[in-house]
Amino acid sequence: MTHRTEHTVSVDGSDVRFACSEGDTLLRAALRAGVGLSYECNSGSCGSCRYELLEGEVRDRRPDAPGLTARDRRKHRRLACQSEPLTSCTVRLGAKAESAPHRPLRQTATLREIRPLTHDMSEFVFVTGRPAAFSPGQYAMLLLPEGQVERAYSMSNVGNCYGEWRFVVKRAPGGEATSILFDKLEVGARVVLDGPYGHAYLRRDNPHAVCVGGGSGVGAMISVLLGAAALPDADSRTVHLFLGGRSPADLFRPAALELAQSRLGALHFHTAVSGTSPDGAEALGTGGSPYRGFLHEAVLDVLGDTLTDFTFYAAGPPAMTDALARTLVLEKGLTADQLHFDRFC
Ligand SMILES: Cc1cc2nc3c(=O)[nH]c(=O)nc-3n(C[C@H](O)[C@H](O)[C@H](O)COP(=O)(O)OP(=O)(O)OC[C@H]3O[C@@H](n4cnc5c(N)ncnc54)[C@H](O)[C@@H]3O)c2cc1C
Ligand code: FES
Structure with a gap:
């Protein structure tokens, strides 16, 4: 030893x-x-x-x-x-912060499956020898074998005793880690998984939640959605899930929606596209075309005066989370403890 x-x-x-x-x-x-x-x-x-x-x-x-x-x-x-x-x-x-519910642990994880989701997003499923102990919305550091590159990825499932850790990863053009994940890593490959980390995990106090996921942030928001749906009082909870991308091709309908729908009191799914590409997201099942504009604008439009009733969770590019935080806190008067996000920078 x-x-x-x-x-x-x-x-x-x-x-x-x-x-x-x-x-x-x-x-x-x-x-x-x-x-x-x-x-x-x-x-x-x-x-x-x-x-x-x-x-x-x-x-x-x-x-x-x-x-x-x-x-x-x-x-x-x-x-x-x-x-x-x-x-x-x-x-x-500097400032001290509250301790998250789970202490991080470094362990070996084996890649079990890769599920393509869009033209540039896939879900990577890893397994560890110990239970996967984390709160919905947290992330882990993956140290990839080739080049010893380490990056943060948010779990897209909930904690479980099978040791299963799922991550929705978006390919970054020319990116070091995502090139390894998408082009080199094969099922059976071993990585070092260190986690969980992050403060943007599901809080139980408010039964009304809004999950806002832009681009690569979708995985973290699926995790928060599933976490809310797994709570004993799920049938008295409301969740709005907003997903955004540049074009409809960047979006997908998460399989978790069906399970969450069957357990939550109310679930509303909204999509937004910020680019000017043609329609084509009818299959997402939102009951209409995606909102045209930025994700934070869609949130304001849909929730209107009810905004302050909700606790917000957000994940995605810093420009998106910063715009959302500015709008909600500075313009709409949300208190800091009503908004939870870890910057993806
Ligand atoms: C909290 C958090 C959660 C995230 N969750 C997800 C997720 O669920 N899905 C997803 O697709 N992406 C997620 N990301 C982004 C992800 O970590 C990578 O930045 C992204 O995949 C691009 O990595 P790359 O190496 O391919 O690109 P590159 O362009 O090679 O690297 C981009 C980023 O890597 C970081 N970086 C660069 N050099 C170093 C270094 N030496 N050490 C440490 N970091 C370095 C920088 O933050 C940089 O912005 C998350 C990021 C954070 C911080
Ligand atoms: S947590 Fe250290 S720089 Fe972001």
Whole structure:
């Protein structure tokens, strides 16, 4: 049995300490130990995990990470999601956050199936030896065997005892990870799956939910929908699912709709296309053509004055989630705890 060296991370101004194994990041080690930290992308892009290193030495996984501004760098700020401690450290952290219900775990996963969904989206089904423990709407980091590329992908199913982890992935033109997933990985291939992560998981308090998924965000929203449908009081819950793309060819009707429909009090499915391509999405079963315009505009149009009755979940390109957040919070007066999303950047 091999033992990895462990370093101790001490949080300045508190009695919080946690162990970080060699090669792990400060953020992931904190979350594995049940210490809640502020973060979103886990990929070095959003900047929400900034901290200050007071003592000790760390290695930066991504020295040019866009999550740090020039000012941050001048002030010697770092990103907890990209820092691997090389010695024991003392850190000053930014805002603390609530701990998610499941602690992340690194394990091997085997690719069991690939199901094409659209011209550039497929569902990848992986299995692990342990139960798949996560909350609807969370994501995992997949470390792909070729080139050791790691990216975040949201689960499109719900936690289960079979160890099944589903991900709806959209091919990024020329993208490093998606080229491996779509062009190289074959059924039976093994990857390292580390998760779950993310704060944008289903909350139970409000029975009225809106799920807004743009492009690659559809998987996370299917997971939230299925999670709501699996709750004991599902028959008193309402869910609006909005999916958007540039053209009808970017959209598909999730198979989960039928199951959710049979359990929820009310389920409404809406689609929106932002481009100017011809019609062709009648088969989506929304009872009409997709809304023409941006996804956040469709949400405003459909929900009107009832907007503030709902808790919102969103996933997809940052431009979409940012536009939605701006509209809902700044213009429509939603409180921050009524909107949950982790930026896909
Ligand atoms: C929380 C979260 C959930 C996501 N869920 C989904 C999902 O369910 N489905 C889906 O299709 N996509 C999802 N994404 C996007 C996904 O992680 C990839 O960015 C996307 O697949 C493109 O990856 P690529 O390598 O093919 O493209 P590339 O263009 O090669 O890389 C694009 C992205 O990778 C990240 N990146 C680049 N270099 C590094 C590095 N050295 N280390 C870490 N990150 C780096 C950057 O964020 C960049 O925007 C999610 C992203 C986040 C943050
Ligand atoms: S930059 Fe670290 S969580 Fe986004």
